[in-house]
Amino acid sequence: MENWIIVFGFAIGLVAIIKGGDYFVDAASWASEASGIPKFIVGATIVSLATTLPEIIVSSMAAYNGSVDMAIGNSIGSIIANTGMILAISIIFMPVVFDRSKLIIKAVLFMVIIAALGILSMSGQLTLGKSLVLFALFGFFIYENIKSARELDEDSTESYSVPKDRKTVIINIIKFVVGTLGIVIGSRLLVNNGTELAIIIGIPESVVGLTAVAIGTSLPELVTTINAIIRKEFSLSAGNIIGANIINATLILPICAMITNGAIPVSARTLILDLPVALVIAAIALIPALIKGRFQRWQGFTVLGIYIAYVVCLF
Template identity: 30%
Template sequence: MLLAALLVLGLVLGLVLLLVGGELLVRGASGLATAAGLSPLVVGLTVVAAATSAPELAVSVLAAREGAPGLAVGNVVGSNTVNVLLVLGVAALVAPLVVGRQVLRVDLPVAVGVGVLLLLLALDGEVGVVDGLLLLAVLVTYTVRTVLVSRRTTAAAPEDDATPAGRGRTVRDVVLLVVGVALLLGGSQVLVDAASTVAEQLGVDDLLVGLTVVAVGTSLPELAICVVGGLGGRADLAVGNVVGSCVVNVGGVLGVTALVAGDGVPVDTSARAVDLPVMVASVAGLLVLLAVRRGLGRRDGAVLLGAYLTYLGYLVVDATGSPAREDYVRAAAVLGVVVLGTVAVALVREVRRRTAQGAAPAT
């Protein structure tokens, strides 16, 4: 009875730390964006994305040092899929998200491109040291380009930022950012530990725990940022955080892990055949969906969440060796075709509508 109470307390404490940490990080990042002449979107794509990818980096580097670098691939690929389908799905259900043109024209295509690059690099069965350097170079180039463009296009910071009061606000924002990151990391660790113990007490298979608690656990910071950002009217920072995290996870986390591993990070056949393509398809599907909607409403959130649950169901069925695997795959394929067909029809209608508006004579 006491153990059950402690586990419930741990779950609640972890959630509270995540929510408070997300709120502090959003406030600090937004303040620093204004002071540095950067938009909240750019801060979400860079600073916040790097901070919330810390759990993935810790897990991947630890796996490489302990002689199991292959876990890094599953961590990165799984986290990106969770970020797009689960995190954005839940965030859109809580509060609709509006997305700006930069995300559609630059950031999401970069995320898709990095995913495709990883898929190509992994065709030989590993991500080697040279591959890691290439992924890191892509991340650095993207980050520098994003910051430079933002500083050129964003209005200069107010003159009074140089005053003691302005410097005081900057220090405050830095403190909020650091404390927010610490609470996010601590909260995710507390929540993952408590949830893992609950799963063990209930007799759930370790594989299922890994596919659910661990995969989702390292993405909890992104989820907290998205929900808090969406509710607080900072959808640009929220979406930027997810897109930026996808780029950081592939370019930074996997790039660093490949360097740490030394002999390269092995990528097994199932990851190349299923998980990597699913990750790329998720980001590409998000790009198409946003091109049609210019944002994510609650219906879109339900579609993303449903896609994640379908993928998770496949992982469970495949891992357990269920005889229903083939039937499940066929049913999921039919459902996927229906969803893709619906999105394609909506895209064609949107293109026709915009074309008609562009051809309409001015009045």
């Protein structure tokens, strides 16, 4: 019976994160659109920060509770899930021509960050000093988005007609608060019960973090991508996914390093398997597209196939 309680708690945590993330993203998207910020910048900054909040909270709580393997697994696993599953789905359903100038710097930065993470972790641990290098890259990412926003604002013809009346403002404030509470409470349930499940099933915490927890905390990105597919807004989807991945690598891990008194142990499997897979799927998904100026369905199917094979390999 106790095992069923743990499974139930894990499921409730997952549902709370999904719904909380949904409300949070709705409120963040409304606020950003009401301000008239260009859509790609909305996706790469505000929506990315909003949809990455579950990963930030889950990894931080896991690190605080001593479940460092789950914290790292969730962060890196979310990067792999975002690219190998969510971006792949977006490419399969929206193999579109795009403006390379909007994507190239962030796409290259994303791949550089994954490579840098691998190099910085080669000693078997990510120290606070090394993680500050990642944090500096996060700062560059934000700077680049602010710069892009200024440039796009001059030429943008996009207009927003979102309501701004008092009732709408109150509803979105409530969504923001409820969404935040759902993410925080759900994250705690997910981490605590996920750790117990790992012990019961007999699999490493890192594998739980890389799969169930990572996919669970990436669901807000999936919801955002599905909505973007329906609205045929590829820029919002791609910007959100790449932005979320950059935040996962450059903000979450430094936070975890500070929580764990300055050092995060990095397993050999992470160096040999997880990070190389993240870099390979990012390269397949992005490099051909940056060269040709369009995404093609074969990229989406290839990346999704590699992700499925990776998950199978973990188990």
